[in-house]
Amino acid sequence: MTTITPDLSMTLHGDQEQIAVIRMTRPAKRNALNDGLILAIRDVFQNLPKSVKAAVVDGEGDHFCAGLDLSELQERDASEGVFHSRMWHAALECVEKGTVPVIAALHGAVVGGGLELASACHIRVADDTTFYALPEGTRGIFVGGGGAVRVPKLIGAARMTDMMLTGRVYNAEDGERVGLSQYVVPAGTALEKAMELATRIAANAPMTNFALMHALPRIAEQPGDHGFFTEALMASIAQAAPEAKERVRAFLEGKAAKVSKG
Ligand code: 1HE
Numbered sequence: 001m002t003t004i005t006p007d008l009s010m011t012l013h014g015d016q017e018q019i020a021v022i023r024m025t026r027p028a029k030r031n032a033l034n035d036g037l038i039l040a041i042r043d044v045f046q047n048l049p050k051s052v053k054a055a056v057v058d059g060e061g062d063h064f065c066a067g068l069d070l071s072e073l074q075e076r077d078a079s080e081g082v083f084h085s086r087m088w089h090a091a092l093e094c095v096e097k098g099t100v101p102v103i104a105a106l107h108g109a110v111v112g113g114g115l116e117l118a119s120a121c122h123i124r125v126a127d128d129t130t131f132y133a134l135p136e137g138t139r140g141i142f143v144g145g146g147g148a149v150r151v152p153k154l155i156g157a158a159r160m161t162d163m164m165l166t167g168r169v170y171n172a173e174d175g176e177r178v179g180l181s182q183y184v185v186p187a188g189t190a191l192e193k194a195m196e197l198a199t200r201i202a203a204n205a206p207m208t209n210f211a212l213m214h215a216l217p218r219i220a221e222q223p224g225d226h227g228f229f230t231e232a233l234m235a236s237i238a239q240a241a242p243e244a245k246e247r248v249r250a251f252l253e254g255k256a257a258k259v260s261k262g
Contacts, residue, residue: 027061042091053202067112116145137164
C-alpha cells in the first residue's frame with residue numbers, strides 16, 4: 001500500500017500490478033473533500049505507475065463521500081471561490097481525462113462533491129446502500145466541482161434541477177434507473193464488482209481504452225458531421241495498431257472468445 005496522504009491511499013493489484021485501488025481514508029469525516037484531499041486525488045491520477053491500466057476509487061467507512069468539506073467554505077470570498085472551483089475542475093479532469101479508465105465503487109452517501117467525483121469516473125458501481133443527493137441547493141450554494149457539466153450528461157438537466165431545488169435523494173436502484181450508476185450490486189460488494197470490471201478493462205487494447213476515454217466524449221459533443229469525421233480518424237488509428245490486428249486474427253482463427261449472451 002502506498003500512502004499518498006493520511007486521507008488517501010493507493011494499492012496495486014493483479015499479477016502485473018495493472019489495477020490501482022485509490023481509497024479515500026477519512027471515514028471520521030465521511031471522506032469529506034478538503035483541499036488537501038482533492039489535490040492528493042489530482043496528484044495520484046497524474047502520477048499513476050506505468051503498470052496501471054485501470055483504476056478503482058472507493059471510500060473507507062460507511063460512506064463513499066460526503067462532498068465538499070464544509071468547514072473550509074466559511075471564510076472564502078468570491079475570487080477565492082472561483083479559484084477553488086477551478087482547482088476542483090483541474091483535479092477531476094485528471095480523473096476523467098487521465099491515462100486509464102476509472103471505476104467508482106459506491107456505497108452509502110454519494111453526495112455533493114462526492115457525486116461530482118463519481119461523475120468524473122467512467123463507470124459507477126453502486127451497492128444497495130448507496131444514495132445520491134446534491135445538498136448544495138439546501139446549503140445555499142451551487143455545485144462547483146464540475147457537477148453542472150457532468151451530472152446532466154448522466155441524468156439530464158431536469159433531474160439535476162429537481163435534485164437541487166427540492167433536495168431529492170435517489171436510492172441505489174432509482175439511481176441506476178436514471179443513469180447515475182451503470183451497475184447495482186448487493187451491499188458490501190461494490191469493490192469486488194469494480195475490481196472484476198477493472199480486470200476486464202485492463203486487458204483491452206490500450207488504444208481502445210484511450211479512444212473511449214478521450215475520443216468518444218468529444219465526438220458525442222461534436223456536430224454530427226464533425227463527429228463522423230473524428231470517428232473515422234479514431235477508428236483508423238485504433239485498427240492500425242498491431243494489437244488490434246493480432247486480436248482480430250485470433251478471432252478469425254477461432255482462438256478468441258465469442259460474444260455470448262451473458
Ligand atoms: C462533514 C461533512 C462535510 C460530514 N463537510 N464535515 N455535503 C453535505 O452537505 C453533506 C453533509 N453530510 C451529511 O449529510 C452526513 O454527514 C452524511 C449523510 C454524509 C453522513 O451522516 P452520518 O450520520 O454518518 O455522519 P455525521 O455524524 O453527519 O458526520 C460525521 C462527521 O463528519 C461530523 O463531524 P464531527 O466532528 O461532529 O464528528 C460531520 O460534521 C462531518 N462531516 N460531512 C465537513 N461535507 C466543489 S463544490 C461541492 C459542494 C458540495 O459538496 S456541498 C455538499 C456538502
